[in-house]
Amino acid sequence: MSELSLENLVKIYPFTSTRRLFGRKQARDMLAREQAMPYTTNEGVIAVQQFSLEIKNGEFVVLLGPSGSGKTSVLRMVAGLESVSDGTIRMDGKVINDTPPPDRNMAMIFQNYSLYPGFTVYDNLAYPLRNLHMPRAQVDEKVRAVAGLLEMTPLLDRRPSELSGGQQQRTAIGRALVRDPGIFLMDEPMSNQDPALKARLREELKRIHRKLGTTILYVTHDQTDALRLGDRIVLMQDGMIVQAGTPQELYQHPRNLYCATFLGTPQMNVFRGIPVQEGKIRLMGRDISLPESIKKAAGGMAAVTVGIRPVHFVPDPRGIEGTVDYTESIEAECHLHLKHGNEAFTVVVPKTSGRPYSRGETVRVMPETDRIHLFHPQTGIRLD
Ligand SMILES: Nc1ncnc2c1ncn2[C@@H]1O[C@H](COP(=O)(O)OP(=O)(O)OP(=O)(O)O)[C@@H](O)[C@H]1O
Ligand SMILES: [Mg+2]
Secondary structure (H helix, E strand, O other), rough: OEEEEEEEEEEEEOOOOOOOOOOOOHHHHHHHHHHHOOOOOOOOOEEEEEEEEEEOOEEEEEOOOOOOOOOOHHHHHHHHHOOOOOEEEOOOOOEEEOOOHHOOOOOEEOOOOOOOOOOOOHHHHHHHHHHHOHHHHHHHHHHHHHHOOOOHHHHHOOHHHOOOOOHHHHHHHHHHHHHOOOEEEEEOOOOOOOOHHHHHHHHHHHHHHHOOOEEEEEEEOOOOHHHHOOOOEEEEEOEEEEEEEEEEHHOOOEEEHHHHHHOOOOOOOEEEEEEEEOOEEEEOOEEEEOHHHHHHHOOOOEEEEEEHHHHHEEEEEEEEEEEEEEEEEEEEEEEEEEEEEOOOEEEEEEEHHHHOOOOEEEEEEEEEEEHOEEEEOOOEOOOO
8 A cells, every 4th residue: 555646747749740640631630630639838748747645555546528528648657657747656655666666566547457367366366476476376366366356266276268247347457456556547448338347447446446445546537436436526627637536525626617518417507697696696587695604705886697407406385487398217317408498407306206207397486595506607616
C-alpha cells in the first residue's frame, strides 16, 4: 500500500507532423483538429495541466471525465508509460518522475485484462513472478495465497476462456496482486462488459478493495461507475480538475453546471434565465422561496440558472403544471418527461401509486426547496 502525490502535472503531446508517412492530407486534417483543441501551445496539444492530487494510502480514487479529457494521460504518466512534460509525481514521498515503470511498484490493469489465453489461471498468476526468476517453491506459495484470497483456488487449472467475466477480472487482479504493488492503476477495466455483469464486477472490485485495502486509481467515463466505486471522484475537463470530492459532495454540491449535469441519472434539469426577487425564484409560473443558505448568494442578481434533479420533485396539487410528453418505466421508478410552455423537464416518481400516466395528462409537482441548485447565469459556477 502506498500513497501518491501529483503536483502540477502537465502533459503536452507534440502536434502531428505533416511530413509523416501516412498520407499528407490525413496528416493535415489531423493537425488542423489538434490545433483547434481548447488548449494548445506552439508545439502541441496540452492534454493535462495544473493537475494536482493527493491520493491517500488505501484510497479508491476515480478519475472521471468525457473522452479526451486527459484521464488516460494522467494514468500513463503515473505508470511511467508516458513522460511527464512538467510537474512532480511522488510515491510515498519519493519523486518517481524518471523511475522506469518496472521499478515503480505499481500494477496496471487494462480494459481487456490481457490474460494469456493459452495459460491456465495458475500460470497467468505465476507469470510475473517467474519473470522475476523467483524460486519455484516461493512462486507456488505466492500464487496459492493470492488465489485463496480471491477465492479462486478451484479455478487454478482453467484457461481464461473457461472463466466468467468476473473470474477473468479476478485473475487479472490476482496477476497484479502477486507482485504486492503499492498502487493499482485501472483504465476502464469494465467497459467491455454488459451492464448486468458490470454491476457484479463493481461489487466484486469494491469487496476486494475493502478486503485488501489497496490504493486504487481507476479511470472511467461512466458516472455510475464513479458514484458507486469511488471513495473520491476527480472530475476532469480539458485536462484539468473541475472538482474533487466524495461522490456525495459532487452530487450534492456540484461546483458548476458541468459537474452538476455530468453526475446523476436522469440528468439534472437546468432552467436558464430564471428571475429572482426578494429571495424567491419564479419558476414556470410559481414563486418558490429559496432557503436561507442560498438566498444571500442570489442577492443582487436579476436572473440565475436553476438546477433541480428529477428525483427532487414531489407531487403537489398546487405545484407547477407539467404536461406529460412521454414516460419511461424503470424498475421501481417512473420517469415523467414533462412540458411547461417552452421548458421541458424530467421528474422521477415512485411507481407505488400503480397509476399509469398518459400522454397529454397534466401533473403538478414542486421542487424540494433545499435541493435547489443555483448557478451564475454566465459562468455556470455554483452560487453558495
Ligand atoms: N499519443 C498521443 N499523441 C497525441 N495526442 C494524444 C496522444 N494521446 C492522447 N492525446 C490527446 O490528448 C488528449 C487527452 O487524451 P486521453 O487519452 O488522456 O483522454 P481520455 O480522457 O483518456 O479519453 P478516453 O475516455 O477517450 O479514453 C486528447 O485530446 C487526445 O487526442
Ligand atoms: Mg482513455
